[in-house]
Amino acid sequence: MIDKKAETQVRINPLITSRWSGRAYDPQREIKREQLLAMLEAARWAPSCFGDEPWRYIVCHSPDDRQAWQNLLDCLSEGNQQWARQAPMLILVMADTLFSHDEKKNPWADYDTGAASISLCLQATALGLMTHQMGGFDTDRARQAFAVPQRYRPMSVIAVGYQLAKERISDDMLERELSERRRRPLDERFYAGRWGEKIS
Ligand SMILES: Cc1cc2nc3c(=O)[nH]c(=O)nc-3n(C[C@H](O)[C@H](O)[C@H](O)COP(=O)(O)O)c2cc1C
Secondary structure (H helix, E strand, O other): OOOOOOOOOOOOOHHHHHOOOOOOEOOOOOOOHHHHHHHHHHHHOOOOHHHOOOEEEEEEEOOOOHHHHHHHHOOEOHHHHHHHOOOOEEEEEEEEOEOOOOOOEOOOHHHHHHHHHHHHHHHHHHOOOEEEEEOOEOHHHHHHHOOOOOOEEEEEEEEEEOEOOHHHOOHHHHHHHOOOOOOOOHHHHOEOOOOOOEOO
């Protein structure tokens, strides 16, 4: 198993350091129903503006519904398809662009949906699964393939599965999987009291 724990400047919760977006999935290991429900439950408990819960998820698990899974795979960019075809589960993530209480525009829908998605990914990590979110997909095609009503916006596709055993990963894929994880220093993105002021 490849362990790509984040090297953090400050000690943080190991669940956060353990999540990483791998591409080498084991196509033979499916996701159990209770694992899926736990991931969705984690997303369900994300906070949202007005408690609107603007997120929607369509789960496509290859062993349960090969056609739905294939339909979503076909929406991905060429580069993403190359590796995501090994993931047994693909999830289409959408945001409701309108508030349900007054049908007015919800400017926080994308923000809330992203929060739900990272909760889902962290719960998957806690269950020993790997996730990889993708923006590289054809949103119009996904809308059509899954009959997504106009007010909902396709935001991402999340691949879910078990990591492929290291010895079974091809050399070129392995190089990519082992590549260093990087983040900019804290001070470059996080400020104290005013724009650009160092926090640390
Ligand atoms: C909204 C979003 C869209 C992304 N789109 C893609 C994508 O289309 N293809 C891909 O290989 N990775 C994609 N990624 C993964 C990022 O490249 C990855 O999260 C980033 O490099 C940090 O790596 P880490 O998740 O392992 O920490 C996406 C991530 C997010 C959050």
